[in-house]
Amino acid sequence: MSNREPDFGGAPSVTAAPERPEEQKAAETAVAHVGGALRQTSLWSDAWRQLRRNPFFVVGGLMFLTFTAMAVVPKLFTRIDPRACDISNSAQGPSADAWFGYDVYGCDYYANVIYGARKSMSIGLITIIGVLIIGLVVGALSGYYGGWTDSVLARITDVFYGLPLILGALVLLSVLTTRGVWQISLALIVFGWMTAMRLVRATVVSVKEADYVQAARALGSSTRRVLSRHILPNAVAPLLVYSTIAVGGIIAAEATLSFLGIGLQRPAFSWGLQIDASQNRLRDAAHLLLFPSLFLSLTVLSFILMGDALRDALDPKLR
Amino acid sequence: MGRYVARRLLLMIPVLIGASFLIFWMVYALPGDPIRALGGDRPLPPAVVAQLREDFNLNDPLLVQYAKYVGGLLQGDFGTAFNGRPVIDTITQRLPVTIRLALVAIGFEIVIGILAGILAGIRRGSYFDNLVLVSTTFVVSIPVFVLGFIAQYTLGLKLGIFPIAGVNEGLYSYILPGLVLASLSLAYVARLTRTSLAENVRNDYVRTARAKGLKPSVVIGKHTLRNSLIPVVTFIGADLGALLGGAIVTESVFNIPGLGRAVYDGVRNQEGVLVVGIVTMFVFFYIFFNLLVDLLYAVLDPRIRYE
Secondary structure: OOOOOOOOOOOOOOOOOOOOHHHHHHHHHHHHHHOOOOOOOOHHHHHHHHHHHOHHHHHHHHHHHHHHHHHHOHHHOOOOOOOOEOHHHOOOOOOOOOOOOEOOOOEEHHHHHHHOHHHHHHHHHHHHHHHHHHHHHHHHHHHHHOHHHHHHHHHHHHHHHHOOHHHHHHHHHHHOOOOOHHHHHHHHHHOOOHHHHHHHHHHHHHHOOOHHHHHHHHOOOOHHHHHHHHHHHHHHHHHHHHHHHHHHHHHHHHHHHHHOOOOOOOOOOOHHHHHHHHHHHOOOOOHHHHHHHHHHHHHHHHHHHHHHHHHHHHOHHHO | OHHHHHHHHHHHHHHHHHHHHHHHHHHHHOOOOHHHHHOOOOOOOHHHHHHHHHHOOOOOOHHHHHHHHHHHHHOOOOOEOOOOOEHHHHHHHHHHHHHHHHHHHHHHHHHHHHHHHHHHHHOOOOHHHHHHHHHHHHHHHOOHHHHHHHHHHHHHHHOOOOOOOOOOOHHHHHHHHHHHHHHHHHHHHHHHHHHHHHHHOOOHHHHHHHHOOOOHHHHHHHHHHHHHHHHHHHHHHHHHHHHHHOOHHHHHHOOOOOHHHHHHHHHHOOOHHHHHHHHHHHHHHHHHHHHHHHHHHHHHOOOOOOO
16 A cells, blocks of 8 residues: 555545556555545554644643653753752742752752652553553453453452542552552552553453454464454553553652652652642742642643543544 | 342442451551550550550451451441540541532532533533633643642632631631542543533434524523433542542641541551541442442433343
8 A cells, every 4th residue: 555645635646647557456446445535544543643733742742752851861951969959048949040949958949850750750650561461461351251250350340449549559558668669659550450450351341252353263263362462452542542641640649649758758859759848838938839740740741631632543433 | 220229239248348358458467566656766565565466456367357347347336546546436526527528529510510511512612612621631630739739829828718728717618628629520520511512412302402493591401411411420429439538638738637637647657447447438438429320320311220
């Protein structure tokens, strides 16, 4: 098939006569299918085409790239050492020297906030990977085998659904002696995998009796192969949409836990900790609250913008 | 219908047991010694520790401890916290505060959420529709505690309209925390109403109503809304269960002495009995309201029948 893209939606597709017969034939089929516009028709290329034109996705994506860069190489954004503090500057407001002012200990707040991106992003990444692994395994087992397996797994899922994420993570983290990136990710995975599981289960149930799956089975494919090659690829699109939005929620949850004093611990750089440390200074040093809150919210926003756009692009029903 | 309810009630039992055991296990089986923490910096005499461990059944195997706990729970005994205060006292004292907060939040969801959703849904693509879409996206992106600080700073400190902490001014002091607690769900309600309404407006019976020459307000208010609000009502019902257990953050930010605050303090002070008791109750609320919502479905939508 041709890879040419028409510049405008309704532009006539065949302008020059194709030289080789097969190309001509290909062109004709394409014309017959899409009525004038020559284009690839796979779900992903369609979605990508739509996404590139979606301003929300572009903005969200650019913010995402910025925060990722901030997490990986914070030195790109600031040369100031966030631990070089001068107590005489304590809680000074923003100025030309220090764009975000200084925190209570007189450390440069801009550098502190920049360095806060790393913990948030890594917890978001680790947690979503864990959630997807558990969700895929449990959801596939539950949906594919049905019957008793399904009932038991569904009850277990209900148990976890009954416990609010923050509450469950709070209790689990309170009994752990150290609380770092891994422990917090673990707590968020343990109480956050259920939606992914239900998504996978729903997909598996809806396609496991389909003709092509039965055909694969009749050809002697193992259960594992049927699941991984024929059934689970159907879950990729909904899972992608879900996980993009979920990462935003995870980052917000981590900040909430750190804010409640049960997440990351000082001296880690974390937006939740920074907000917690400055909540008593609302009256006289509101900038201490403003900047980490702003960065935190923008990070969450970037994931939600991308997720919303992805859903619009990947769900053909919405077109 | 009766059999369905019975089956659902039976299914509640393993979920309740599972959830309470999970919390119980986390509190008691994982490292951390609540008795030693009682003494603070000065360690307690060994005899006192032994007596306390005996009193709180801490020497039994975990399953026996749990069985004793559930046995008490079934007789309405929520147990006694390590500081000697019966858990049920804390609950009866704090529950009304949390219920009030949740009801105020639900009120905001119903009034603002549904209204915004309707106005956006009737005219899709209008200025107001886009405003609702953009503002709900922002609200969803801002973590609740940040939203709380924004509300405290602008409406409380700068404008001085609302008190920023505590519950000393009666129902009035619940307005700001209620709004903050509702914010996330409010955004969902608005979007849900909008989508649901926009789908229903295309239906034939709506066209018929219009063709009969009914006023637009009647077409929307009487004919379309009835169907469109079914998913919204069920969402709000389930949300009430979630809000009762989800107010930890809001109650911390606004310093409100509710159950969420109690469970948070319990976690920090390692008051296991208190935490397990309250969390079990949260889970009960959550499951119970979900069941209620499922039954409500059958009432609202005659097409659904439970056998």
